[in-house]
Amino acid sequence: MKTGVGVRSLQYVFAYLFALVATYPIVLMIVSSFKTNVEIFSNPLSLPRSFSLETYRKLWEAVPFGHFFWNSIVVSVASVVLIALVSAMAAYYLARFSFRWTGVLYFFFLIGLMIPIKLGIVPLFMLMKKLGLLNSLWSLIVIYTASGIPISVFILTGFFRTLPVELEEAARIDGCSHFQILWRVLLPLIRPALGTVVIINFISAWNDFFFPLIFIQEETLKTIPVGMMVLFGEYETDWSLLFAGLTLSALPMIVVFLLASRQFMEGLTAGAVK
Template structure:
């Protein structure tokens, strides 16, 4: 019993250590957003001598930050919604319908995870320019949706195959169509998998710097990662303003993970125990 108790204490100690290591950079970022530049350089680890919101005021004065924020929200939410809808439909077909090309179709989607998308940036640039989508949010949405679907198909197909087919048979007896079975019966049971796909893709889209830098030129259409780049000057950087912007930009991800963390953990551990 004592050994078991000691082992549990050791597990808790390790978990607390990892928690502190993970949260400390976020805590330091938050503290730095309330400091002046001089304080950040003199005492980077200390609490602010005077708590001030000057960095946040400067951020909103120097940048169209709310434009960046809503652009990021629109691109991220729309991309994730399209990934969830497309991934669920494709995965349901692959997992539940017997067709000789299903393995090849599944492998085709998995190829999207094997090929680095950034290697095709020149053809993508030409394609977006030909379609007239350059300098629009839809160029980002289409690219992020295409990038996110392979991973979502991999996760969702595995989850679909763990569900008993009797659920669908009972739905058909009640007169449900295949789409009705997916929406009314299967989707509610897939919340852990859908939560996992949602969080992983939202974080990827929200933090991406590369594609907005290539496809977006207008200042008011930029997303947060690219818009924040203007805070870096050639000779100096106002770090307090930068930390204020990073603090605000991290809030949606923290809120999303807090709301959907239960589904995310269930989705990551499902199938580990029979």
């Protein structure tokens, strides 16, 4: 009994140490956003002499951060919504309907996991040019949706296959259509998988630097990762403004993770314990 208590205490110690190491950079970033450049270089690990929002006010004056923030929100939310809708319907079809081409279709989605989308940047650029989507947020939404569907279908298909077929048969007897079964019966049961899909794709779209750099040229249409590059000067960098921008850009990801963290953890551990 004492051995079990000692092992559990040791586990808690390691868990708290890991949490401290993981959260320390975030805390340091937030604290540094209230400092001046002189304070950051002279006392990088200390608390600021005074907590003031002056740095954040300067940030909004130095760059159009409001545009960057709104563009990132629009692109990330629209991409996640489209990915969740399309992937849920595709995964439901692959998990519940057996035709000759079901295996081939499922393998087609798996290919999207094997081949990095960045390898096709030149064809993608030409495609967006022909569609008239260059220098438009729609180009990013389309690319993020296409790149996020394969892994989302892979995750959701596995969850749909774990659900008992009897639930659908009972709903069909009550007069539900296939879409009503999916929307009213199955989707509430796979919330852990949906939470996993939402967090993975939101973070991927929010933090992406490559595609906005290629497809967006107008300053007011840039997302946060590309827009923040303005703060890096050729000879000097205002690190207080940079930390303030990073703090604001991290808030939506923290909020999304807090809202969907329970479903995310259940999705990661689903099937591990019978």
